[in-house]
Amino acid sequence: MTYDLWYWDGIPGRGEFVRLALEAGGIAYRECARQPGATERALVDDMQSPRKHPPFAPPYLVAGRLTLAQTANILLYLGDKHGLTPATVEGRYWTNQLQLTIADMVAEAHDTHHPIAASEYYEDQRDEAIRRAASFRNERIPKFLGYFERVLQARGDWLAGGRRWSYADLSLFHLVDGLLYAFPKRMATVSRRFPRVMALHARVAGLPALQPYFSSGRRLPFGDGIFRYYPELDGD
Amino acid sequence: MTYDLWYWDGIPGRGEFVRLALEAGGIAYRECARQPGATERALVDDMQSPRKHPPFAPPYLVAGRLTLAQTANILLYLGDKHGLTPATVEGRYWTNQLQLTIADMVAEAHDTHHPIAASEYYEDQRDEAIRRAASFRNERIPKFLGYFERVLQARGDWLAGGRRWSYADLSLFHLVDGLLYAFPKRMATVSRRFPRVMALHARVAGLPALQPYFSSGRRLPFGDGIFRYYPELDGD
Numbered sequence: 001m002t003y004d005l006w007y008w009d010g011i012p013g014r015g016e017f018v019r020l021a022l023e024a025g026g027i028a029y030r031e032c033a034r035q036p037g038a039t040e041r042a043l044v045d046d047m048q049s050p051r052k053h054p055p056f057a058p059p060y061l062v063a064g065r066l067t068l069a070q071t072a073n074i075l076l077y078l079g080d081k082h083g084l085t086p087a088t089v090e091g092r093y094w095t096n097q098l099q100l101t102i103a104d105m106v107a108e109a110h111d112t113h114h115p116i117a118a119s120e121y122y123e124d125q126r127d128e129a130i131r132r133a134a135s136f137r138n139e140r141i142p143k144f145l146g147y148f149e150r151v152l153q154a155r156g157d158w159l160a161g162g163r164r165w166s167y168a169d170l171s172l173f174h175l176v177d178g179l180l181y182a183f184p185k186r187m188a189t190v191s192r193r194f195p196r197v198m199a200l201h202a203r204v205a206g207l208p209a210l211q212p213y214f215s216s217g218r219r220l221p222f223g224d225g226i227f228r229y230y231p232e233l234d235g236d
Numbered sequence: 237m238t239y240d241l242w243y244w245d246g247i248p249g250r251g252e253f254v255r256l257a258l259e260a261g262g263i264a265y266r267e268c269a270r271q272p273g274a275t276e277r278a279l280v281d282d283m284q285s286p287r288k289h290p291p292f293a294p295p296y297l298v299a300g301r302l303t304l305a306q307t308a309n310i311l312l313y314l315g316d317k318h319g320l321t322p323a324t325v326e327g328r329y330w331t332n333q334l335q336l337t338i339a340d341m342v343a344e345a346h347d348t349h350h351p352i353a354a355s356e357y358y359e360d361q362r363d364e365a366i367r368r369a370a371s372f373r374n375e376r377i378p379k380f381l382g383y384f385e386r387v388l389q390a391r392g393d394w395l396a397g398g399r400r401w402s403y404a405d406l407s408l409f410h411l412v413d414g415l416l417y418a419f420p421k422r423m424a425t426v427s428r429r430f431p432r433v434m435a436l437h438a439r440v441a442g443l444p445a446l447q448p449y450f451s452s453g454r455r456l457p458f459g460d461g462i463f464r465y466y467p468e469l470d471g472d
Contacts, residue, residue: 093309
């Protein structure tokens with residue numbers, strides 16, 4: 001079965017966490033909103049079509065008659081179905097727990113540039129963004145990355161332990177990638193305190209299963225999505 | 237087995253979503269930080285003790301040798317173990333998806349009073365909070381509650397369908413409860429547009445299984461947690 005993945009075209013966004021799992025897992029999927037001729041309207045129309053399990057927002061994955069939304073939920077499903085977590089019961093919950101912690105940090109990274117309203121322009125909440133980003137850089141980045149560093153210290157190469165990546169490793173890779181893009185100065189200062197996190201980032205970047213994707217041109221660059229680079233939001 | 241639930245004492249917080257599932261499910265648990273003689277330090281100490289699956293933050297649930305953190309993950313586990321979701325595979329993912337959407341709204345409700353930094357006083361981000369709360373009241377409350385209204389319209393009495401509540405129903409009840417507390421004016425205006433959501437709120441409030449908890453005095457009142465009442469953040 002080929003999955004249908006629905007997400008906005010033009011930004012990696014939350015869709016990228018799902019894409020990385022599909023790509024690294026060698027799982028067939030079609031990116032519906034990025035098919036030739038697809039318009040942004042196609043996603044809006046599809047999302048509003050009646051279905052048993054309606055999504056609140058993209059990304060969502062159509063698996064036959066099942067529609068799954070919420071990034072962590074999609075990954076939980078793909079993990080179960082395609083063995084992208086340790087095979088133990090406790091490994092599944094643990095990977096889900098890690099993913100939800102990653103998702104929390106992703107949401108906070110987004111809010112650094114939109115602390116007031118997602119619906120308003122950055123320029124109209126720039127002053128507030130500068131304050132929020134300072135707190136994110138100084139308090140939240142060390143707290144979250146310090147947590148993942150301790151996990152890796154206890155478990156070895158991969159967050160869920162064992163000898164193979166789980167989808168949480170792929171997500172942490174993308175999160176760190178986004179932080180390096182959005183906060184290059186801060187990450188240059190702070191990343192040396194998290195050598196295991198940075199090593200995981202490099203390890204995922206080098207996964208053979210992901211090389212075709214990375215070189216395909218299909219991986220969208222950062223830009224106006226969750227991770228944005230505004231020099232005034234970065235700092236040592 | 238009696239579960240150990242760890243959460244801050246004094247506020248309902250995210251712990252309350254777990255408590256409601258435990259209480260409604262008739263599941264034995266001990267609230268560790270609220271035992272006689274327990275101090276706030278007890279939670280901090282316990283959280284920092286070495287364990288295989290360390291939590292990033294409370295709440296977390298200790299189930300024998302397993303520690304589970306992240307509210308939605310704890311509920312997924314309890315749902316699986318104690319039948320708090322429809323018994324089908326798709327029902328499990330759907331309930332998880334609903335729970336994650338509820339969690340998103342809960343996080344946004346929190347950020348109305350702390351849009352800049354969770355570590356700073358409300359008074360030091362009051363102006364920003366007023367702006368963020370306006371966006372939350374006007375755009376986000378209708379968007380989220382409208383979504384749950386449509387789900388209930390399609391599925392009947394309970395979010396996951398069927399004749400019995402799932403943990404997502406309990407969580408939506410608590411979320412609406414929090415919104416009624418924090419935004420009484422706004423909810424008075426807007427709640428008539430979401431009759432099914434409000435009926436679900438009343439239905440959960442009347443669940444026989446929850447009455448002993450509600451009358452026990454153990455259910456903590458809202459106050460300085462996620463849902464806070466500041467008159468300047470409310471409005472029609």
